[in-house]
Amino acid sequence: xxxxxxxxxxxxxxxxxQEYNNIQKLLKRDPNFLELGIFSAMWNEHCSYKSSKIHLxxxxxxxxxxIQGPGENAGIIDIxxxxxxxxxxxxxxxxxxxxxxxxxxxxxGGILRDVFTxxxxxxxxLNSLHFGSPSHPKTKNxxxxxxxxxxxYGNCIxxxxxxxxxxxxxxxxxxxxxxxMAVGHAKKDKIFYSKAKGVNKAVVYVGSKTxxxxxxxxxxxxxxxxxxxxxxxxxxxxxxxxxxxxxxxACLELMKDDSIIAIQxxxxxxxxxSSVEMASKGLLGIELDLDKVPCREENMTPYxxxxxxxxxxxxxxxxxxxxxxxxxxxxxxxxxxxVIGKTTNSKNLTLKHNKEVVxxxxxxxxxxxxxxxxxxxxxxxxxxxxxxxxxxxKLKIEDALIKILSSPNNSNKSWVTKQYDQMxxxxxxxxxxxxxAIIRIHNKDKAIAVTVDSSANYCKSDPITGGKQIVCENWRxxxxxxxxxxxxxxxxNFGNPENEEIMGEFAECLIGIKEACExxxxxxxxxxxxxxxxxxxxxxxxxxxxxxxxLINTLSKPIDHNFKKINSIIILIGKTFGHLGQSCYLKENFxxxxxxxxxxxxxxxxxxxxxxxxxxxKNLVISAHDxxxxxxxxxxxxxxxxxxxxxxxxxAKKLRNLTEFFFGEDQGRYVLEIDKKNLSKVxxxxxxxxxxxxxxxxxxxxxxxxxxxxxxxxxxxxxxxNQWYNNF
Amino acid sequence: xxxxxxxxxxSNCDRDVAVALEKMQFKNQMVWHKETSLPKSDLIVxxxxxxxxxxxxxxxxAGKSLIVEEVIKAGKSGCLILGxxxxxxxxxxxxxxxxxxxxxxxxxxINEDVNIKVMNNQxxxxxxxxxxxxxxxxxxxxxxxxxxxxxxLEKLKKDNLIAFKYxxxxxxxxxxxxPNGALENIAGIFNEKKNILxxxxxxxxxxxxxxxxxxxxxxxxxxxx
Numbered sequence: 015x016x017x018x019x020x021x022x023x024x025x026x027x028x029x030x031x032q033e034y035n036n037i038q039k040l041l042k043r044d045p046n047f048l049e050l051g052i053f054s055a056m057w058n059e060h061c062s063y064k065s066s067k068i069h070l071x072x073x074x075x076x077x078x079x080x081i082q083g084p085g086e087n088a089g090i091i092d093i094x095x096x097x098x099x100x101x102x103x104x105x106x107x108x109x110x111x112x113x114x115x116x117x118x119x120x121x122x123g124g125i126l127r128d129v130f131t132x133x134x135x136x137x138x139x140l141n142s143l144h145f146g147s148p149s150h151p152k153t154k155n156x157x158x159x160x161x162x163x164x165x166x167y168g169n170c171i172x173x174x175x176x177x178x179x180x181x182x183x184x185x186x187x188x189x190x191x192x193x194x195m196a197v198g199h200a201k202k203d204k205i206f207y208s209k210a211k212g213v214n215k216a217v218v219y220v221g222s223k224t225x226x227x228x229x230x231x232x233x234x235x236x237x238x239x240x241x242x243x244x245x246x247x248x249x250x251x252x253x254x255x256x257x258x259x260x261x262x263x264a265c266l267e268l269m270k271d272d273s274i275i276a277i278q279x280x281x282x283x284x285x286x287x288s289s290v291e292m293a294s295k296g297l298l299g300i301e302l303d304l305d306k307v308p309c310r311e312e313n314m315t316p317y318x319x320x321x322x323x324x325x326x327x328x329x330x331x332x333x334x335x336x337x338x339x340x341x342x343x344x345x346x347x348x349x350x351x352x353v354i355g356k357t358t359n360s361k362n363l364t365l366k367h368n369k370e371v372v373x374x375x376x377x378x379x380x381x382x383x384x385x386x387x388x389x390x391x392x393x394x395x396x397x398x399x400x401x402x403x404x405x406x407x408k409l410k411i412e413d414a415l416i417k418i419l420s421s422p423n424n425s426n427k428s429w430v431t432k433q434y435d436q437m438x439x440x441x442x443x444x445x446x447x448x449x450x451a452i453i454r455i456h457n458k459d460k461a462i463a464v465t466v467d468s469s470a471n472y473c474k475s476d477p478i479t480g481g482k483q484i485v486c487e488n489w490r491x492x493x494x495x496x497x498x499x500x501x502x503x504x505x506x507n508f509g510n511p512e513n514e515e516i517m518g519e520f521a522e523c524l525i526g527i528k529e530a531c532e533x534x535x536x537x538x539x540x541x542x543x544x545x546x547x548x549x550x551x552x553x554x555x556x557x558x559x560x561x562x563x564x565l566i567n568t569l570s571k572p573i574d575h576n577f578k579k580i581n582s583i584i585i586l587i588g589k590t591f592g593h594l595g596q597s598c599y600l601k602e603n604f605x606x607x608x609x610x611x612x613x614x615x616x617x618x619x620x621x622x623x624x625x626x627x628x629x630x631x632k633n634l635v636i637s638a639h640d641x642x643x644x645x646x647x648x649x650x651x652x653x654x655x656x657x658x659x660x661x662x663x664x665x666a667k668k669l670r671n672l673t674e675f676f677f678g679e680d681q682g683r684y685v686l687e688i689d690k691k692n693l694s695k696v697x698x699x700x701x702x703x704x705x706x707x708x709x710x711x712x713x714x715x716x717x718x719x720x721x722x723x724x725x726x727x728x729x730x731x732x733x734x735x736n737q738w739y740n741n742f
Numbered sequence: 743x744x745x746x747x748x749x750x751x752x753s754n755c756d757r758d759v760a761v762a763l764e765k766m767q768f769k770n771q772m773v774w775h776k777e778t779s780l781p782k783s784d785l786i787v788x789x790x791x792x793x794x795x796x797x798x799x800x801x802x803x804a805g806k807s808l809i810v811e812e813v814i815k816a817g818k819s820g821c822l823i824l825g826x827x828x829x830x831x832x833x834x835x836x837x838x839x840x841x842x843x844x845x846x847x848x849x850x851x852i853n854e855d856v857n858i859k860v861m862n863n864q865x866x867x868x869x870x871x872x873x874x875x876x877x878x879x880x881x882x883x884x885x886x887x888x889x890x891x892x893x894x895l896e897k898l899k900k901d902n903l904i905a906f907k908y909x910x911x912x913x914x915x916x917x918x919x920x921p922n923g924a925l926e927n928i929a930g931i932f933n934e935k936k937n938i939l940x941x942x943x944x945x946x947x948x949x950x951x952x953x954x955x956x957x958x959x960x961x962x963x964x965x966x967x
Contacts, residue, residue: 162851169853257795259754433851434851437853438754440758454952454953
């Protein structure tokens, strides 16, 4: 008996009546309940990118370094010698808010599968986390749950979690952001794709059994929260990193020969999206016999099997005569291995249950004919207000600095990173806490640098500039450790796209990202869009997160941002104007989020970055740090805090406002520690390249000092920077 | 010297320790948990990780697996056995080492470089270290809080069976520098015959200056002699 499809059922599936009418047209009949569920899974925002596609298409995705851009399980770049890096970032915001441990854990599991599906061994995990105010009653529980979930999964599967960011802002009180990024290493000539080829090829189900968890997870991620959100707990999947470890090893073992035609993980929308994607890319049909699907529970219906988001499962299309050898591998790892169907030339998704066809949908109706919206959007009105410092109470520089360093957003996060295994696999050259983490390519003398960044405040006040800024900051973080930035992945977290202002934030952030990526030759190779972040009409700040990967060709001496010795010269690269709009200074000291973000000058950004990289490559830099949130003084203190080496900064010459000089967040700047004996060489290179720089002081023992203004023992600085969590 | 690294489903430091052994010129073999016999070995290593997902209790299921019966036999007949992290937990489950590893006192996973002190250098595992030498070694575990009964603790002390203790950078062992709450700061112990060592810190992570330091090298080079 099939359920009658009413308007209410359509709405419950997250489909608009208009969309339902389209389904009727495409099928030339009414869908049954199973088919409706499948359409709902494929046509929701999360799987179809229906609101974002038009804008995403404008992003630069090509370059000499790009092997695979967006559209596959993950992006792939070439790092030479037949080595390729496979990486992607993805959101798991909604599940993590409902069930923080499992939500975050399965976020990690899902992104790992995207990477090893392509034939890569994962070598690093990163994350970007945004929580509500620390004083909000839910924050502590969410934070602890998410951090344990990320650690629980990564530590168990044995892939180091090496970098990330944690930010707090009221805007995420009811909708946290949990973005996870995975990076893997593959051989360039041994990459696996999801495109099916050939008719009558075996479709094999491997991994865990299918349960009733996660049904309609993707639809949940495509709707706003309301007061009943907590009731959605059953739609959160449950992760099992142990099984994923087995699946990882079994897949990589199978990938050693040429048994696989196509492989796709069962992520959002499970069996539905994996089978449809493989068939759609190969312009084929696919027939599944649902009686054969390994189930965890009894009497599961076709609807439940097709929409379950149970974790740690893969779908593989095998070459002829490879079934037995492949089965052996999965048996060795105690995993299910069942041929559940075949490819066909019908161009339909055909579903059989109890020997009957229970659903039949043209593949293209689910994929290429999915809705596509050019949603209306509004340009953001920028404020004309300039920040006038004289309107604010004058603060002592030392007090303002301490306030920033001891704030939740800027305090040391080692209480989190200590819960992640950062060293397993024994290739972590630089752990978290620096501008970027460095991971050696196993058995080689080269490495990659990885980092994730976001700047929601900047994006909120001016999405175009904000979009540019994150790309640039990410680029700078890689440069600061001596890496040549190669490509990015992005996770675009926004509010409700049906709201013109929110859609405007999205469109404009993408304009900014595009411009910066194009100028810096820093293409986007993978990514994910997460809309509907918000509750009851209150949307989060636009929060695009950028994950970047760079290459370090020879690993003789990694650079980090800790001062190395006393009596070094400190050089500031880039011009300081003293921009305080949207600054950390105003936010932490006066609770004010006002003004425009700092301007981005892409020409300076590129020139400064290239010059710094050149100096590092010539071994002329002892330590380096990019100047970002909090301005120059925060950058300097971060260089002092771990090393406990102090500085003496000359009182800024000329007529400058010291607050603006030290706390201004002007972009394109770096602080470099230079050995005295190399100063003339460094200056010559900077002058020859027309780089603006200032010689601002020297490193010294014990004291962090700005002539006549600030004098703090670096041990105290360390304490202030580490105290927040202990009191939380 | 021939070494065997036992690989359980969920082991994740197996490759790391194999790299270290090969770097130190061991002829190493990986041995899958379903095997029923061991290749001829002078040293058996049980690596870190989450064997069988650490379900039930860390190391509990691995302690009952097929190959472990062979490991127990080898251990009893004097073969050198090194259990690191999850390997230490497994060794306590088999009874080859006494005591147990409880959850860390802060109830959280801990990954950091800690100082440990060499308490006995008159063993095949530690002969290249100096007595009381301080090593900086990475730890990464949920359950590293060593506990045993008073009688056994007395025996450990009397027979010099404590291999390593957590300490500060000057070698002082106190509560403040006890990362996981282990009894008397114990980081590793020997069996009575001193042919079996279980330790929570990961020496295989400390064999390469580019990555960390070389404080773990002497453990492997002690063994090769």
